[in-house]
Amino acid sequence: MSNENLLLLAIAIPALTPFLLALFGKLPNLRDAVSVVASIATFAAVLHLLLAVIDGARPAISLLEVMPGLVLGFEIEPLGMLFATVASGLWIPTSLYSIGYMRGAHEKKQTRFAICFAIAIAAAVGIAFSGNLFTLFIFYEVLTISTYPLVAHKETPEAKKGARTYLAILMTTSILFLLVALIWTWNITGTTEFRAGGILEGHIDPALVPFLLALFAFGIGKAALMPFHRWLPAAMVAPTPVSALLHAVAVVKAGVFTMLKVGTYIFGVGFLSKTGAADWLMWLAAASILIASIVAITKDDLKARLAYSTVSQLSYITLGVALATQMGVVGGAMHIVTHAFGKIALFMCAGAIYVAAHKTKISQLDGLGRKMPITFFCFTIAALSIIGLPPFAGAWSKWYLMIAAAETSHLIIIGVLMVSSLLNVAYLLPIPARAFFLKSKDDDANGKIEEAPLFCLLPICFAALGCVVIFFTIGGLYEYLLNIPILPESLP
């Protein structure tokens, strides 16, 4: 099968799975099997493409012209390939985990859940493979809409409120800012294609660049840049698999991925650093990193704390873009991977704790480590990875972001990254420490608690293992990321 067809297949499988899911809605075992098989099939297709891309292939395909000059088309480049691999790859453990979680927590409407989940993955892969900003925007909105039912899943008043916030912020930012930015870009350059080195240089008054960048940065609400981050904690009312895959990996990473993509292929790193247009973004991202971390410390709700941690970590990637050097892009892209593994593990642990012990508050976790050692052990590993400690994956992405900050002589940014690590320690490590080393206040109630179902545990262990493995195999990832074109291709 040609790479182009594989590309379409990688989007089509998750996009068409919902029909099968709807068909088997009444047969839970078959339905869940379909989910798992679809996730594996998608990943197989993506993996195939990954190998091709590593070999230098750049499959591209134009589906149709939506409006004169505006093409719905796909083109794979290293960055998008990376995101697609992460999103589709982590779909497999998450779909397994969903089985354990949704059944363990006795959630209703599991078919609707599975359907929307598959669509969201299709949209994420679509975003990853988008050949131009216009296509990307389309899938970006599909992703928003398809995750709304997932956030509102519980249908309680809180769920509705959270989902409303979720939708309101993502829609407002994307329509009010991102779409305008998109049309502006189209207006001045006559294209929305992603091109190495950017398309804007020479078309736009340098004085206006910061404004256009602002429209993009705030328009990509999924990147959760402060002050448009509120949707992320609000989305935590969703069932945990959603928080794990979508709000730690697919959706939020779609956001920061778009930031990276826009920075690299629309503005161009060179253009950004030449005009200094991203300076303000750098400071905002730095502030976002710190403030979100501080807020995280004050949260007692486990998922809320993890959500604010995500807000903070996402800004690392935005920071990588804003530093406007190759190492910044490499660090940011690397952080997409490393943070994905760490945060998905953390959320899965939170879900496992909820399924096994029905606890959502950190203050209730004392002594649980004895009952759920595997869960909390994996939590510790993932937390260390998020903090950025060796030998866990997070250390490397932080290293490259620091290198980028050093290259641009922003010592304060290095300081911010350091302080952020410590804040991460302060809000993440007390959780397993309390669970393992403090005594529970109500031992009787905890007496019956045991580990979450195997379907939950295995994905957790997988993700935690990923954090370790990536640390040692980072060389390959780094080599791969160097393929992201930074400079404009010389014209033939």
Added chain:
Amino acid sequence: MTGSSDKTTTNDKALPGAMLLGIDTARGGRIVTWLLVLICILLAAVEFVWPLHGYFEIEDQPVFYGWFGILVCIALAIFARIIGAILKRREDYYGSLSVSAEEHPAFDLAQEKADA
């Protein structure tokens, strides 16, 4: 080292460290002190028989190390008292966020009595 002698019971005689019994009484203390005085005098005397040499002039002062040690001790005692007066607080000053006031947990220990 006062007032503890009466606690010495016959039982203590059987304890493994019985050899030293009495060293913590006032008399024991006096004996130790005088023993030390004797040692000090001997060591000081050595200096006058075989001249010593060091790195600095000050070391050529008679019994420099002896009086220097005593002076430092006095200075330190005074300094420590001043520090103590300023910085000493209740044991539970930091509350439950410190181990100062809490007992060491029993599971980590094996408290056994010698006569048990």
Added chain:
Amino acid sequence: MPEYYTPALAYIAAALLVPFVPKGFLRGLYLLLVPVAGVLIFWGLTPGTYNAFNLMGMQIGLMRVDALSQIFGLAFSLAAMLAALYAWHLRDTVQQVATLLYAGSAIGAVFAADLITLFVFWEGTAIASVFLIWARRTEGSFAAGMRYLVIQIGSGVILIAGIVLYYREMGTISFTAMELGSPATWTILAAIGIKCAFPFLHNWMHDAYPSATVTGTVILSIFTTKLAVYALLRGFPGTELLIYIGVAMALFPIAFALLENDLRRVLTYSLNSQLGFMVVGAGIGTPLAINGAAAHAVASIFYQGLLFMAVGAILFRTGTARATALGGLYRTMPLTMIFCLVGAASISALPFTSGFVSKSLILSAAGYDKMFYVWLALLAASTGAILHTGLRLPYLAFFGSDGSLRPKEAPGGMLLAMALTAALCILIGVFPGALYALLPNDVKYEPYTFSHTIVQLQLVAFVALAFAWAVGRGLLPKAERSTILDFDWTYRRLLPSIIRGLRRLAGAVWDRASRNINSRLDNLVAAVFQLHGPQGPIARTWPTGAMVMMVALLLGMTLVLTYL
């Protein structure tokens, strides 16, 4: 995977296997044998860098074997073995795993040829060691562990920031001697300074060490700080600033050591003071001084470990290490007392103990370079060490007033560990040549000159006399149940209260602002509703007349425009 081989790997692999080794004799033996395996990896290798490879354009060297790394590696391995013996009774898998990881990380860091590897193991020591504190499983130790962890990881992130800058500046990450001067080197020095407990960066030690478990404290006392000394010797030999830092470090903990009630905390202060000697040695930087610092580090690992072991044994049997609760223990724990006295003699640098042969190297180095005040200060610090640890500590624990405690002698594992350590202290003291042969620089030095032996004996004897006299008169500060405030007050009390205040302020401002904004928003929504709601003028069903009015109005308006 031979190219990934470092002694640390043996420890890490062993740590992963610990849970599968049956608890009890087998596991005890297993833990004893791991350091042996660790030593075998590097022992006998000719100096050079092994297992070097290129990672993302950076030259990584996992194992650099030279005299400096070998002596620290050997000392760490031996200490790890002794600690394992000391903890023979322990049945806590978490602590056993943590110990192996901790020791492995420290040894790995010592053999690191590049800064990245150093950083990896640097953080490794931070993470692994905190479990020894948390393993106490109390609120207090949890909080202390968190503080310790933040500071230790803080040291790590400062180090990585320094490495980043250094890499940027020099284009290499190899770990060699650096010149203090650029932001990079200052940052790296700061990172090392935290782990080395430089003044004002030292509080984690006094906070955390007494908060650990019985065995945990012994293990903690071995690695972290000596690793930092190693890093100073490797990275900043001959940096003048270190001399002054070291002098301050050697002096100021003395007063705290004299005041403290918790004997384990007394020992941390005395450890801190001893570290000062080593830092001075690194700062002087002559071959002799470097040798002195290395030798003193090795010696202090053992005598300080011995003291911690003895106090640990007391804690283990009595449930407390508070001086106020102890006293008169010589009756029932005479062996422990003897070993403690060996340790005390060593730290007092009594001739024929290890302290004497190592400390004199540093003092001599200062003497040769005619650094009078440094020399004098170190002498004063030595005096202090004799006073607070050599005399006061054993006195309070084993003699002093009889606390009427009659605990059993320490268990066999502990006694054996203490005995071996004590033997080491004395052996080094009697046969210094063996230690000197391992030192990094080839310098001839003879510690047992007649003058030197006599003056040191004089010093110890006169101080002992002064102590006996002062004790008889009750002139020394009394040990009381208390907390002595140290610099950590700034972040345990001052900073939180500032933050609380700021938070209250920010909260008030936020509340006010959000109330204000909310009420404005409410008003806006109300106004919008009034205008656009079902009964509002815009949504209402108007009578035909009103509609016509509207038409007329618009017509009028446009007509006006027509004639403009």
Added chain:
Amino acid sequence: MMALIEPHLPALQVVIPLVAAPFCMMLGRGGLAWIFASVVSLATFVISIALFAQTYDGTIISYHMGGWAPPIGIEYRVDILNAFVLLIVSGSAALVLPYARSSVAAEIPAERQALFYTAFLLCVAGLLGVTITGDAFNVFVFLEISSLATYALVASGAWANKRALTAAYNYLIMGTIGATFFVIGIGMLYSVTGTLNMADLAVRIADHGDSSTLRMGFVLILLGIGLKLAMFPLHLWLPNAYAYAPSAVTAFLAATATKVAVYVMLRFMFTVLGFDYEFQADTLRMVVLPLAIIAMFAASLVAIFQDDLKRMLAYSSVAQIGYILLGLSLLNETGITASIVHLFNHAVTKAALFMVAGCFIFSAGTSSISKLAGVGRDMPWTTAAFVAGGLSLIGLPLTVGFISKWYLVLATLELGWWPVALMIMASSLLAIIYVWRVVEVAYLQPAPAGVTRKEAPLSMLIPTWIFVGLSVWFGVNAMLTATAAGRAASALIGSSHILWKD
């Protein structure tokens, strides 16, 4: 056969429904009349497709009624713009009629249904006539035919709700005032130029130049048509008329009536009076543009607070007309393209949505939003259609609404009018609110106990979904509509440029 018919297609387009109407009345019973009306509307649809195909490449068909050449005779003139509108009108009719079968049967007594379909055909004929004719006075005539039919159609909602009568009455008054204004305006143009043929008018006006009579004529036409197309604040008749008319009528009117009025406006402004007519440009920018922006917000806000689904959609229409007027008052090619493309896009979207409302009324017996709780479970297809239509209303990609918004914002950005671009986006955010309110109620609220609702019949669902399908299809592949609109816009501008140059 084809060769015989083909030259007469423009005439047949209007004549067929016009002639068919009286026959329809004679058919008596509802069923037959419905079949007849459906066949007729299908025929007109086929004709309009043929016309569109002929003019797509820019050809202009000029058909002389009875063989009399203009300016004396009446000319039917088809270019891509009105072919496009013809397509909208006849296509809507062809799709609404199948839908009307069940809907009308539920809302209008059987004996009156033949009359209803007659009025319907008349209305179609009128709207087609307005669109196709090249004669200014003819426009007025057909406008009145369609309007009168419309009043009757609205009033036929009275069997369901008596208020339809007042609504129709109000509509009648306002419509008549509008028509009067319009005819006076035409009279003034005639007094200046002495001709009623639009092409001829254009030439003569250009020769004549500016004058206060011309200005008066323009103002009166603007207001007259403004009334018909529910330009804010002349929209007051619309919400009630739409809310109380039978569902099928609402769907049809929403898709066509206002759109044809917009077409007339475009025609008079840019073909007759000319793109560069300065007074017109000033009026558009100073009066119409602000009113359009106010409409976008005010009407959307009203929609947010409405409880009745049909009223909510009606107010949303007022807002959407705001977009159209905004586009044309920007006075650049992209803006006019946006207006024209939105004619189609909004027609498709709104027809679908009103049909959904009709389905709700049919199956659940209510269009009150609060009573539709949990309807997503009982009527999944209908509710899903609402969601799809709603997304288009918001302007999300892959729907036609997005295409319109794209061009509109592009037009403002071309002018550098930042704030306006942001205002367009902000007002679409209001659309999110009123759409999502329904979505939330329909899906996330439990159905009240004891209420049973069946899915709407296929005869209603299929047309609804065809409209939904169109709104998605032309959102995904907008080449046809966008190209047509673009060509129409450039033709409008191009023709007037030539005229005003000399």
